[in-house]
Amino acid sequence: MERWDIDRYRRPALVPCEVSAGIEGLTIGVGDDAIDLSFEGVARDEVAEVVTQLMRPASDIWVRLGEGACPAWIRTLTVQLDALSLIEETDSGIDSITSDAQRAMALCDEVGQRLAVVVGRRLAMYQDVLSVVHQMLTADTHDRDAMPSAFPFSDEGSGKFAGNFALQSLHFQLAYARHNAPEIVFAWQRVLADVFQHVGWHPATAVSDDAPLERFRSVASLDPVDLEMYLLSFAHFVEIAPLRVGRRMTSADTERFTEPCSGLALAARAERLLLNALEQLGSNAYAAAALESHDITPLVKGLYIEQYHVTDRFVEILGPLLSRRLKRNLRARLFQYFQEEYGHEAFELATCVALGMNEAEVRASVPLPLTALYIDAYTVLAHRLPTAFFTSIMVTEGLRDQHSPVHEHIAALVESALHAGDIVAKHGETNDELNHPSLSRLFLADVPHVSAAEQRYSLESALFMLEVNMRQLESVAFFYGEQTRLQFHGLREGRRPLEI
Structure with a gap:
């Protein structure tokens, strides 16, 4: 970190105080808070005048200080006063926050209107979905940190939405938001309220949302890219929920697991x-398109853009596990994993730049909805149930002794591209040397006992993450595959959101 500098203030001012003549200099402040200032070579009255001006944030003396036009002793004085914590920032940031809040509200309204157009075409089909989503956003969440008893929207109690991938996805993103960014929940409620207003229908339990700008100031604290990502992700999953593509493509009979087992037994069951x-599942749209690629197309570039977004946040996923008081061997292995993963986003970003992309554009691009879900679901699993995370991580790190011809083809293609080969090869070699496909077994070997309920939730989590992974790759193919000139995801000018 760099050293703090007084020039970092936007509108500084000396804390209001009294100035009086002392025996040898000046005294500022009153009573116990009084501070004596001593100085040489400068008239006391001149120092007193400067101190008086420093108490006014609009004083020209602060402008001259910023321009380096003041005598050296004045800068020395302000630095000393700042070291005594007597300089304060008087710009509350309210103008900036208000402007950001207005932009956040406009973005929520834009996404709400886009979603309303889709819903309005087939309102009857969407009514039940909107009711369920509204209930999810407004439900009591006191037990959200408790041990999960059943995988969401997987049992008969979920009725017609049992096995609904889109609602399961919203469940995980909602769980992530409530724990890490509750402002997102309010933004989603605003989007849903806009939809209700535009289509002229709402559940009986819904109320009109005329949220004042004041409430949007909390939403303005979010990074604009994150806000856009979660708004588009929310709209995407609501949009596909009643469609065939919104249903689960994978399922498993986990009810037969009624007895506890060891962690290694759970690993073997998950692998099978x-x-x-x-x-x-067989092949998918991404695999077919990737194997047909023989040039560095937007499809190839898009893969590395989305991988960058995953690796850029991947170490965050481990945060909940690192704070748990697990056994020492397991904690040590988790910290080792953290160290091995830290900084891998540099590989992906360097590859994007080597393939001709602008680094700032890549950083500012909005991850696809399935990319955001991929990260959030893993983070929620790490927070809820370590065995579910340990079991599911084999999806992203790879199954033991399994190779992907698609990824090998893309890697070989990129390695042969100008300036990109060394970067991609180094990343691949790093992963191979670290034996990450063995991670699930290594983690679970230190878990001697897994209850039947934990087994069921862990296995269903692994299966869900497998489907998330496959759908994420297909979304890359869908969004980037037909492009002839690379276009980033998002709502800013020159970009477009993922659409069904």
Whole structure:
């Protein structure tokens, strides 16, 4: 970190105080808070005048200080006063926050209107979905940190929405938002309220949302890219919820697991479950498009853009696990994993730049909805149930002794591209050397006992993450595959959001 400098203030001012002549200099402040200032070579009255001016944030003396036009002794004086914590920032930031809040409100309204157009075409089909989503956003959440008893929207109690991938996705993103960014929940409520208003229908339990600008000042604290990402993600999953694509494509009978087992037994069961699911799912749109690529197309570039977004936040996923009081061996292994993953986003970003992309544009691009879900779901699993995370991590790190011809083809293609080969090769070699496909077994080997309920939730989590991973790749193919000139995801000028 750099050293603090007084020039970092936007509108500084000396804390209001009394100035009086002392025996050898000046005294500022009153009573116990009084401070004696001593100085040489400068008249006392001149120092007193400067101190008086420093109490006014609009004084020209602050402008001259910023321009380096003041005598050296004045700067020395302000630095000393700042070291005594007597300089304060008088700009409350309210103008900036108000402007950001207005932009946040406009963005919520834009996404709400876009979603309302889709819903309005087939309102009857969306009414039940909107009711469920509204209930999710307004439900009591006191037990959200408790041990999960059943995977969301997976049992008979979910009625017609049992096995609904889109609502499961919203469940995980809502759980992430409530724990890490509750302002997002309010933004989603605003979007939903806009939809109700535009389509002229709302559930009986919904109320009109005429939220004042004041409430949007909390939303303005979010990073604009994050806000845009979560608004587009929310709209995407609401949009697909009643459609065929919104249903789960994978399922497993986990009710048969009624007895506890060891962590290693759970790992083996998860491996069998995922291998069977992969065989049933077969090929997908991304795999077909990728294998046909023989040049550095937007499809290839898009893969590395989305991988950058994942790796850029991946170490955040481990945060909830690192704070748990797990056994020492397991904690040590988690910290080692953290160290091994830290900084991997540099590989992906460097690859994007080597492939001709602008670094600032990549950083400012909005991750696809499935990319955001991928990160959030893993983070929620790490917070809720370590065994679910340990079981699911084999999806992202790879199953043991399994190779992906698609990823090998893309990696080889990029390695042969100008300036990109060394970067991609280094990243691949790093992952191979670290034996990350063995991570699930290594983690679970230090878990001697897994209850039946934990087994069921962990296995269903692994299967869900497998589907998230596959859908995320397909969304890359859908969004980037037909592009002839790379276009980033988002709502800013020159970009477009993912649409069904």
